[in-house]
Amino acid sequence: MVSMGTTYRRYTNLAAAIHMxxxxxxxxxxxxxxxxxxxxxxxxxxxxxxxxxxxxxVCLAADSDTYGHWRVFSPNVDGVCIVLQKDLLLKAFRDVLGIRHQKVEYLEIARLKNPPKTMSLPFLKRYPYKPEGEYRVIYESKTEEVKAKSFALPAGCIKDVILSPWMPEPLVNSVIDTLRSIEGCAGLSMYQSTLIKNRRWTEYADSAIT
Structure with a gap:
């Protein structure tokens, strides 16, 4: 099952974003x-x-960006959200033996009846986590024993790099300049999230009629 949107978002930290x-x-x-x-x-x-x-x-967000996503998955000043083109990302996993991926299903404990099927377990979570809107990719192997596995991203897969809304403003431009100095990243869209301080939203309050 694939979500209807065109992007997935990977909430992480600055070190992991640089590696990516x-x-x-x-x-x-x-x-x-x-x-x-x-x-x-x-x-x-x-x-x-x-x-x-x-x-x-790897856990991705398929639904709209929320305060909860940042606070839970990237809560510090070095938080980063990498926005990925869905179709290109899924192409990276196509025909890879051991890969499974789908949107997570959220279940209410009060409505649990029949035992779950083993194959569904990686994609089930409790209902209180539903606002995450998670899309999950798993890799499994009965023969290979590893703690991590990386997959090359197709060209153009990374759409945006969004910095934490809590990153101090004086640091933002320096961080963006550093990220854009990475080979192949000069033309990427990079900006700080305005989730907790949005000019258009505050101007709306300023325009209030008495």
Whole structure:
């Protein structure tokens, strides 16, 4: 199942964004250190049931940008959101043995009836996480044992690089200049999120009629 939008967003930090831009790759990592213990458990049961030596994942946002995305996934001043062209990104995973990807389904505990199918476990989360609108890519192997795996991104896959709304304003231009100095990144759209300070929104308040 593929989402209806044209982009996915990868919320991360500046160090990971630099690696992504320099390597022009997207990296799937082990879920062992994920914050959500429920999510880790579902992934572990999936790995155990299928007797996998490796299970890796990358989590993307398929729905609209929200305050919650930044606060949960990129909460610090070095937060970065990489906007990826959906069709080109999925092309990077096409015909790759061991890759599965789809939008996450969010279930209410009160409505749980039949036991889940093992194959659905990596793509199930509790209903309170629904605002994430997550699209998940996993890599699995019964023979290969690795903690990370990277995949080359097709040309033009990276659409925008958005810096944290909490990054101090004096740092923004220097960070953008540094990122644009990376080979192949000079022409990329880069800017700071205006989520918590938007000129058009504040001007709307200023225009209030008494």
């Amino acid at each position: 831009l320099r390597s022009n790759e997207i990296t799937l990592l082990t879920p062992e250190k994920w914050d959500d213990g429920n999510d880790r458990h579902f992934m572990q049961v999936y790995q155990d049931n299928l007797k996998l030596k490796t299970l890796l994942a």
